[in-house]
Amino acid sequence: MKEKRSILDLVWWVLLVVWSLTILFPIIWILYESLKTNREFFQDVWKLPEVWKWANYSKAWTKLGIGEAMLNTVYYVGLSLLIGTFLTAINAYALTRLEFRGRKLIWAVIMLSLFLPGINALIPQYVLMRDLHLTNSLTGLVILDSLGESVFFLMLLGGFMQSLPKELEESAFMDGSSLFGVFTRIIMPLSMPGIVTVAIFKFIGLYNNFLGPFIYLSDPKKYTIGVNMYQANQMMQYASDWVTLFAGVMIATVPSIIMFLFFQRWIMEGATLGAVKG
Template identity: 75%
Template sequence: MLRKVLGGFVVKEKKSIADWLWNLALLLWALTIIFPLAWIFYESLKTNQEFFQDVWKLPGQLIWQNYSDAWNEYRIGQAMLNTVYYVGVSLIIGTFLTAINAYVLTRMQFKGRSVMWGLIMLSLFLPGINALVPQYVLMRDLGLTNSLTGLIILDSFSESAFYLMMLGGFMQSLPKELEESASIDGASIFQTFFRIILPLSTAGIVTVAIFKFLNLYNNFLGPFIYLSDPDKYTVGVAMYQANQIMHYKSDWVTLFAGLMITMVPLIVMYMVFQNRVREGATLGAIKG
């Protein structure tokens, strides 16, 4: 029931059939996401014998040892540490560079800015796979293949037009008088950026950082191509290798346990920052 405050009284409004249908559609959509997660979770607590006997039956006894086996045997633990290093450093450097680029392209006036923006927008129509071969040749010639640090450099300096548009639109909505006042007070461009623009753009920067985190954590193609040492694999490649092992070893419950471990950071990120993402994504649009 919807509620309205009218003359100090609370008036209830009946939901229309369209509202009920929309809520039902959202509920069904939520179930399509929650049910597979729940199924994988209780499958990860079975024995392999129980799994092959009946995939829908609940486990008779909770086998938490599967998570320990996934952490050690399939090297999920090492992959998680590699991912923390790769994602953490790439996130800090990449988000900072995106903030600087967005500031320069939206708040500063210089010759060729419109041409630069046009080229950036053009990149949206070019599939990223086209740059794979020249990127690999460059990384190989620089000796940065099979290196997490090299992968960090590649992802940190590979700017995305989507993030630039998102953060640039937010920064563009800030009053121009802020920079004019700072310039009158003798502030340099860097002081204006770090002391005024950066603090006021926190909501937009956090939003971009969350999207970058999700993209980096789920990145599979880059680590799969550039990393050849199993000790340097990220979670995406480690899970792929574990899945390949299932062609010769039917240990699916341990694989499900590893999958649950890798999903924990994403679930936590969603639970903690879902409101912040929504707020940051709409705040710039409202101001603009």
């Protein structure tokens, strides 16, 4: 039996289609602008290119320093993601599965941090990083972002872990397993949907992070992709090579698009399970 569609369903469908087009149109526009010559771009920004100039992408990779910035970003995002996700999992496990004095107080302090704007910590963080000689260093950025915990990720992963049966840990302890062994062999595998969800959100945040690298990095050879694209945009007021810049923008969006295409099921599944079970 077919489900009847109401007028309201049709309205929502149209709104979602329009919303999707508003997201896709700028990407498509930048794509075909990146395949033009600068002369074609300044003559008519809406006209399709006469000949597809794929050489703009190799030019952006070398001239704008996209290649070097991508390598810096892989180092910064990769290490921060691995260390940060592991620490988030350990913290969520300790705060939701272990009983110890002061646990509720720690949770209260963590929840209180939700009401404090993150920008307030900018100056103290910079002073600390400067005194530790970690400014203008990708490793310093890795340390800063790995140790900086997010309340949202703790709540998401903590709610997921809280739903796991306590008997699993009790049986493992009776078999002689250590606390770390229980965490790595039982809790982490069972919490993998939530961990992957947190890792994906962390990746998006780290890859799109601009303020931290912009403040702490002064050497152009250490720029991440966000700062590099900002500097490339600033150069356009002197060079006016916009088609190369558009090619760089398209290259910069590829990792995020790939991440979404391959892991969208994990995002939806992990977020839903964490919400329902938490």
